[in-house]
Amino acid sequence: MAIEHLRTWKIGQVEITRLVELWNWEDDIWMCLQDAKPDIVHTQPWLLPHHATPDGRMFINFQAFVLKIGDRRIMIDTCVGADRERDFDIFTHMRTSFLNDLAHVGIQTSDIDTVLCTHLHFDHVGWNTQLVNGEWVPTFPNARYLFDRKEYDHWMVLRETDTSHSYTHLIDAVDPIIKAGLVDFIDASHKICPEVELLATPGHTPGHVSVLIHSEGQSAVITGDLMHNPIQLAFPTHPATFDMDKVAGAKTRLDFVKRFAETPVLVIGSHFADPSAGYIVPNGDSWKLEHAK
């Protein structure tokens, strides 16, 4: 969205930079917790002011992350993208400084060697492509784009069988990458490099993955959409509105919280509003996010 929203974390030799496309999007509690009442926020005062309003509205960002590791330049998710026709006005024909922000941290689109989409929702694949002379072309022409095979196959079946979703994002941000021959189909056991591996976190979508980063004894995890707002650390098993499989999503969140709670692993939320990262710590009989210093 703007250079002032860039934020960088160091995990050993890995530099992780956040590129924000939409800042502090505000919406109802239902966006995160199905059928919850806004006053549930009053039980979690630690959410204010970064992640919620006093009257129980939620803040989220739309953002991507770029990893610098030696010569490697790895993009984790690619936001909404420009020039799109989408179901919501706010995402339609967006013009943001995404590519300028990338350049500001010293990275050209041609430098990106790997693009990993945690899943294939429209807000994680957009900048896979850009519109050039009326044609959707890969934004990162020298990258291998990594799509989880299970995730891709699921969307291919959905587009043939289910009219409840919109598939324009597949047409403008996924199909052109396949056509250009830039996709490697992977599963969650794939290691991008010694410092970056994946973690299967199904539920939000069937082939959803999170991203684990290790270097010099330090660790971080980029969540993807297994949760959208840290309120879900407090209520991990509460059904999440946007999970395709709500039972699997609840199990994934609980497993995730138990795995990373009370550890020094920096949890970076793919949709968490600023400061977007912290540590999972106990809070009564549940958990909360303690922001990184």
Ligand SMILES: [Zn+2]
């Ligand atoms: Zn998302």
